[in-house]
Amino acid sequence: MDEEEDLESIGEQLYTRIYPKHKEAAGKLTGMLLELPGPVLRQMLQDEAMLTAAVEKALRALQLPQEPRETCKDEDDASVSSDSLGEQLFELVDVYNTGHSQKITGMLLEQHKEAVLNLLSDPKLLEEQVNHALKTLKEQNEETDVSDTSDADDTEKLGEKLFSLVEEMDPRHANDITGMLLEMDPAALQQLLSDHTMLEVAVQKAQAALNT
Structure with a gap:
């Protein structure tokens, strides 16, 4: 009751x-x-x-208009x-x-x-x-969040390493250049970190883009 x-x-x-x-x-x-x-x-x-x-x-x-039902059109x-x-x-x-x-x-x-x-x-x-x-x-989202956060952590670590290397080449624009380079694929970024020549080329391109 x-x-x-x-x-x-x-x-x-x-x-x-x-x-x-x-x-x-x-x-x-x-x-x-x-x-x-x-x-x-x-x-x-x-x-x-x-x-x-x-x-x-x-x-x-x-x-909503109440439409009459027609039995012939099943x-x-x-x-x-x-x-x-x-x-x-x-x-x-x-x-x-x-x-x-x-x-x-x-x-x-x-x-x-x-x-x-x-x-x-x-x-x-x-x-x-x-x-x-x-x-x-929510469970599905949490699963994707976990993978997203691990990706984010990886990107953050890459960014830190990259920034320290870029800072040596161009301290004034290190932030901007690092930001531009971080838009690349993680695999390409790993290559830049392991190949100093490639990194120099990438930094020069970013500097040219900043100066335009």
């Missing part, structure tokens, strides 16, 4: 907030928003921008319905403000149509799936 009472009070608060701007559609909009998970609704009541965004999405959904219907499924799912996923709505929607749409329909009708299930997809994305 508590949950029902809680939902009822959230609904009343939502209606009160929505009514001044959307008198005619306030009831429908409130009903649509109440399909979202409780934690999201509570967050909306505290976050004006999130509430406004959700109301605008619900409004757009209300304004294939067309299947593609149209899967498109609209994707749109509906995106609208719901986007409310979570994860910053990855497009990717998460794509991940969820890889499931069977029945499973996607379940997500649209079951806010708790949707919340679980969104959190799971978000976790997966």
